[in-house]
Amino acid sequence: MLFKTTIDVPHASFEISHAQKGMAIGSCFTTNIGNRLLAAKFPILVNPLGTVYNPVSIAQTIDLLLGEIPFDEQQIFFANDVWQSYYLHTSFSSVNKQEVLQSFNNVRNEFLKRFQSVDYLFLTLGTAWVYELNETKQIVNNCHKTPASQFNRRKLSVEECVSILGKSIARLRRKNPDLHVIFTVSPIRHWKDGAHENQVSKATLFLAIDELQKTAKNIGYFPAYELLMDDLRDYRFYDEDMLHPSATAVEYIWETFSKTYFSKETIGLISQIGAIHKAIEHRPFNAESSLYKTFIQNTLRDCETLSKENPFLDFSKDITILQQKL
Numbered sequence: 001m002l003f004k005t006t007i008d009v010p011h012a013s014f015e016i017s018h019a020q021k022g023m024a025i026g027s028c029f030t031t032n033i034g035n036r037l038l039a040a041k042f043p044i045l046v047n048p049l050g051t052v053y054n055p056v057s058i059a060q061t062i063d064l065l066l067g068e069i070p071f072d073e074q075q076i077f078f079a080n081d082v083w084q085s086y087y088l089h090t091s092f093s094s095v096n097k098q099e100v101l102q103s104f105n106n107v108r109n110e111f112l113k114r115f116q117s118v119d120y121l122f123l124t125l126g127t128a129w130v131y132e133l134n135e136t137k138q139i140v141n142n143c144h145k146t147p148a149s150q151f152n153r154r155k156l157s158v159e160e161c162v163s164i165l166g167k168s169i170a171r172l173r174r175k176n177p178d179l180h181v182i183f184t185v186s187p188i189r190h191w192k193d194g195a196h197e198n199q200v201s202k203a204t205l206f207l208a209i210d211e212l213q214k215t216a217k218n219i220g221y222f223p224a225y226e227l228l229m230d231d232l233r234d235y236r237f238y239d240e241d242m243l244h245p246s247a248t249a250v251e252y253i254w255e256t257f258s259k260t261y262f263s264k265e266t267i268g269l270i271s272q273i274g275a276i277h278k279a280i281e282h283r284p285f286n287a288e289s290s291l292y293k294t295f296i297q298n299t300l301r302d303c304e305t306l307s308k309e310n311p312f313l314d315f316s317k318d319i320t321i322l323q324q325k326l
Contacts, residue, residue, distance in 0.1 A: 007223060007231045009260050014120070014180045014220065016261045018042055018269065019312050021115055025061050026124030027053050027186040029224060032250050033122065033257060039277070040270045041313050044122075045115045048107045050089020050142065053126035053186075055161040055208065057141040059168040060087060064104075065111045066171055076100050079144065086133065086140035093144070117175040123165075124224070126186040128156045128204035129193055155201060161208035166216060180218045182261075183209045187228035187253075189243050222260065227253050269310065276302055280321055287325070296325050 016022065022044040024034035034046030049061050063069045064087060076085050076097060083100045084093040092103045130139045131151040143151065173179050185205050190198050202225070213219045228237065228245055235242060237249040245253070258267060279299040284292040300322045303315040 005230055007226055009256055012220060012260050015263050016120060017266050020119035022120045023115055023118045024122040025058050027126035029186040030124040036254055041273055052141050054130045055125055055165050056130055056139045058123055059164040062168040065108055071104055084144050089142055120180045122182045124184045124186050125205040127190045128201040130156055158204055158207045162211045182220050182222055184222045185225040187225045187245055191243055224253050227256060276318060296322055
């Protein structure tokens, strides 16, 4: 007897490897997957301007990095005793106006230096609901606790989502025509929008992705939403707020993502990198024992071996930490 609906996700025709550069933009689910890729030493830029949830904010992040949207003092305002921008996460806010500009420029310069020509783009759409500033009609990436009376809340249409995302993807493809895009819809429910409004919002995102797949090449879809809602389908796979996936659920989705986009060789390499991280985090009973010193030396040797076999991997920080333990 079957007691669950298992989703069979076929292996993708496009594989992600450590030799490719990637960028991940979107909801906090993007941050979960993106940080796992970073920990496994994939060269990827994760939510460079902060977590964003709707298609317009995702597109604006791409366009800001590409310079399609100018960013100067006019995009910065003073409120709640700090300088901030509706385009940026609160981590960019500062009591110094120039620091906001400098922080943005640092991120953009890193993008231009290392990631402007990306091989794959991982986008997680969270909601179709947006907040539009009444004064300028700008759809904001972050409200920064500005009074709600200053915004118009509305739902994007499928056509708007397709248009804005399609244009931003096309701009990235000027640098790399073979750019692969992986869409997901966040399994996290936006309960503050209301149960029905959340479902309508998610449906809008699904329809937009479907249209984009029909109109452009190399656009794939990973069913993170379905894995939680239809495969796991139980509140024991949710966090305490009953809205976010639990650590177990995220692990399950990550394992499925790995099987979908990684080769057996890449999965093996991830395992070796993980073993090194575990060795670094290991807390010995006696750090001065010869046994532990040998353990560290063997781990250093593993780092050096993997570096030689995979010159695109950077173990410099790991080696420094290990050498300090000797």
